[in-house]
Amino acid sequence: MDMDLWMAAHGVTVVEVDMPGTMWGCYCLRDHAVVxxxxxxxxxxxxxxxxxxxxxxxxxxxxxSSKIEDRINEAVACQMIDLMAYARAETQCGWNSGAIAAELDVPKWAVRAYRRVLDRAVREAS
Known part of the structure; x- marks a missing residue:
């Protein structure tokens, strides 16, 4: 999905601005802008x-809050990562999050978030 088109279709402008810290982006509701x-x-x-x-x-x-940000990261990880591709990558790379991320071409935080989803599913199933 072309996310720039998705943002435009939802009336959101995407701009690049130097940001403090390590955040990659931020949504400003008032301006309907993603920075x-x-x-x-x-x-x-x-x-x-x-x-x-x-x-x-x-x-x-x-x-x-960190709880909401974690849940959002988990939802995004589920959009980005296919379960079978993850299983193959984990078989090849073990528990190395960086190697799995490289194999799946996703950020390392997405692998960590996806693992939280899988761990929660296993706990809920038992």
Missing amino acids: LRPGLTDRQRNAALLHEAQHVLRGDDGHQ
């Missing part, structure tokens, strides 16, 4: 836009 850190790779930019799209849909303004 992205300049210099993100295509993979990072797509992941950031998928994350910020969740904030757009929720009507959030700016960074939320």
Whole structure:
């Protein structure tokens, strides 16, 4: 999915602005704008836009609590990672999050978030 088109279709402008800290992006409800850190790779930019799209849909303004941000990262990870591809990557790479991320072409945080989803599913099933 072309996330720039998705943002435009939802009336959201995407701009790049130097940001403090390590955040890749932020949604400003008042301005209907997603602000992205300049210099993100295509993979990072797509992941950031998928994350910020969740904030757009929720009507959030700016960074939320860590619990909400974690849930959003988990939802994004589930959009980005196919279960069978993850299983193959884990078989090849073991528990090395960086290697799995490289194999799946997703950010390392997405692998960690996906593992939380899998762990929760296993706990709920038992």
